[in-house]
Amino acid sequence: MAIKKNIKKNDIISWFMDYILNHNKYPNSVYSFAKQNNFEEAKFYEYFGTFEAVEKEVFKVFFDNTISLLNKSENFDDFDARNKLLSFYYTFFEILTANRSYVVHVLNDHKNKLKSLGSLNELKKSFSEYIENLDIQTIDFKEDKLEKIQQRSIKESAWFQLLVTMKFWIDDTSSSFEKTDIFIEKSVKASFDLIDTTPLKSIIDFGKFLFKEKIHNN
Numbered sequence: 001m002a003i004k005k006n007i008k009k010n011d012i013i014s015w016f017m018d019y020i021l022n023h024n025k026y027p028n029s030v031y032s033f034a035k036q037n038n039f040e041e042a043k044f045y046e047y048f049g050t051f052e053a054v055e056k057e058v059f060k061v062f063f064d065n066t067i068s069l070l071n072k073s074e075n076f077d078d079f080d081a082r083n084k085l086l087s088f089y090y091t092f093f094e095i096l097t098a099n100r101s102y103v104v105h106v107l108n109d110h111k112n113k114l115k116s117l118g119s120l121n122e123l124k125k126s127f128s129e130y131i132e133n134l135d136i137q138t139i140d141f142k143e144d145k146l147e148k149i150q151q152r153s154i155k156e157s158a159w160f161q162l163l164v165t166m167k168f169w170i171d172d173t174s175s176s177f178e179k180t181d182i183f184i185e186k187s188v189k190a191s192f193d194l195i196d197t198t199p200l201k202s203i204i205d206f207g208k209f210l211f212k213e214k215i216h217n218n
Contacts, residue, residue, distance in 0.1 A: 004039040009047045011039075013061060016054045017102045024105070026051045052118065055106065060122035062099070066092040067130070081134040082192045085158075088130065089184045093169060097177060104170055111170050114163040124159055131158045136192075161191055182209065 015037045019027055027033035030051075034041040048054050069091050070076050076087060096103050110117045132155060165187065169180045186206040 004037075007039045007043045009057070010061070011037075012044060012047060013054060013058055016051065017058060017099070020105065021101055055119045056122045058102070058106075059120055060126055062092065062095050063123055063126045063130075065095055081136045082188065084134055085131075085192075086184065086188050089162075089165065089188060090181070093165075093177070093180060093184070096166075096169065107166065108170060111167045114166060115160070120163075127162060128155045128159060131155050157191070161187060179213070 015033070016027075019033065019036075027036075030044050031041050033051075034044055048057070066088060070084075070087055073087070076084065079087065106119060107114065107117070114120060132151065136154060165180070165184060168183050169177060172180045174180075186209055190206040
């Protein structure tokens with residue numbers, strides 16, 4: 001069989017994901033991985049240095065695909081920051097659901113410490129940049145140092161919120177992950193209400209939802 005020549009980054013990612021799902025571990029070597037998929041080992045190193053780098057890129061690709069789909073929406077640019085973030089969440093979790101077996105396999109053993117998981121580093125960089133460009137309305141401190149602290153806090157809290165939502169989704173057993181959709185809607189609304197110093201009704205509503213879920217699962 002002829003060696004495959006036109007190997008793209010996404011080909012390697014797809015083969016890597018398939019290998020992980022079938023063998024529950026990294027390939028033994030880049031050589032064996034390339035041989036199994038009938039391409040030159042050197043092609044792997046054109047895109048990645050290690051299998052760990054491939055794993056990080058998987059979640060970055062999920063993010064990139066989300067943004068690509070959002071940008072195809074005619075009205076997306078007209079959305080305010082809240083609805084842009086909601087749209088991101090719904091689209092991103094649709095993509096995660098389409099790849100649930102892989103995502104759960106990679107994250108399930110670490111779902112209580114996702115914040116320190118190296119596999120999500122590239123996703124964090126991209127998502128933080130996305131949050132920064134949302135133009136979220138905040139308090140005008142008229143002081144650069146305070147503005148920087150505020151922006152950093154928003155990015156860190158948004159990242160933490162995404163991780164919490166991913167953990168909720170991993171544990172969600174509802175049909176079509178309907179409870180995750182509810183979680184997304186209520187948590188995004190509550191977080192924006194906190195930033196906008198709007199009434200606490202949505203925050204209390206979100207708290208009630210979490211309380212009911214905890215009681216139900218115990």
